[in-house]
Amino acid sequence: MATEAIKLILGVGEPLVGRLMLYDSLRMSFRDVKIRKDPQCELCGDHPTVTELIDYQTFCAVELPSAAQAQTFDPASVEISAAELKSLVDQGAPMTLLDVREPHEWDITHLDNARLTPLSKFEQYISELNPEEEIYLYCYKGKRSLTALQQLKERGFKNLHSLAGGIDGWAVAIDPDMPRY
Numbered sequence: 001m002a003t004e005a006i007k008l009i010l011g012v013g014e015p016l017v018g019r020l021m022l023y024d025s026l027r028m029s030f031r032d033v034k035i036r037k038d039p040q041c042e043l044c045g046d047h048p049t050v051t052e053l054i055d056y057q058t059f060c061a062v063e064l065p066s067a068a069q070a071q072t073f074d075p076a077s078v079e080i081s082a083a084e085l086k087s088l089v090d091q092g093a094p095m096t097l098l099d100v101r102e103p104h105e106w107d108i109t110h111l112d113n114a115r116l117t118p119l120s121k122f123e124q125y126i127s128e129l130n131p132e133e134e135i136y137l138y139c140y141k142g143k144r145s146l147t148a149l150q151q152l153k154e155r156g157f158k159n160l161h162s163l164a165g166g167i168d169g170w171a172v173a174i175d176p177d178m179p180r181y
Contacts, residue, residue, distance in 0.1 A: 020181070033181060038104055075146050079164040082173040085136060089113075095134045098125075100148045101167070105140060109167065109179045119144045122151060131157045138163035138170070140181075 007013040022031040039046045088095065097114040099106060106116045117125040119139070129135065135157065137145035145162040152160055163170065171178040 022180070031180075033179070041104075075162070078146075078149055078160055078162050079142070080136065080161045081164055082170045085161075085163055085170075086174050088136075093134070095136050096129065098135060098137045098145075098148070099167075100137055100139045100144050105181070108181050109171070111138070111167065111170065114138070117148075119148055122148050126152065126155060129157070131155075132159070134159045134161070136161045136163065139166045141166040141168055 004016055007015050018035055018037065020033045020035055022033060023029075024031070037044060042048060042050045097111060098117045099110050099114040100117055100119040100122060101110075102118050102120065103116065110116070129152070135152065137148050137160070139145040139148075142162060142165055145166065149160045149162050165172070167178075168180060171180050
């Protein structure tokens with residue numbers, strides 16, 4: 001990011017406007033991802049509403065668990081690996097698969113048979129869910145799905161699972177051709 005700032009300030013080189021460069025230091029590789037502008041985006045859209053610094057967690061609809069929740073909730077007890085979820089999907093196990101990312105993330109990539117239920121509007125979807133079904137949740141890296149899982153747990157849902165590492169972990173472990181961001 002510092003290099004991009006210097007290029008923009010000096011007006012030299014080719015800036016990454018509309019693109020994102022991903023660097024994988026373990027593989028010593030670079031990837032260039034083109035990003036389409038979302039006209040509805042609150043930051044860069046046709047009519048931006050965010051014009052000053054804001055609270056990141058509020059903007060991204062990420063709610064951190066309270067101290068009481070953190071003490072009574074062990075993520076390891078509900079997380080499932082990408083390989084375990086893939087095995088269940090391949091076996092045709094009955095499940096409800098929920099993607100709690102935002103629509104712009106869903107548009108980049110998502111798992112087949114998943115339902116988009118953004119965490120920012122998750123409350124409105126809860127009544128549509130069956131508390132008796134096996135519910136598997138995922139997000140980008142695994143944090144938001146745990147937040148959604150906690151909300152369901154508080155409402156009496158019992159058969160809950162969260163994809164450890166999120167869809168990014170799935171792309172690494174199961175589907176290397178899947179777009180990553």
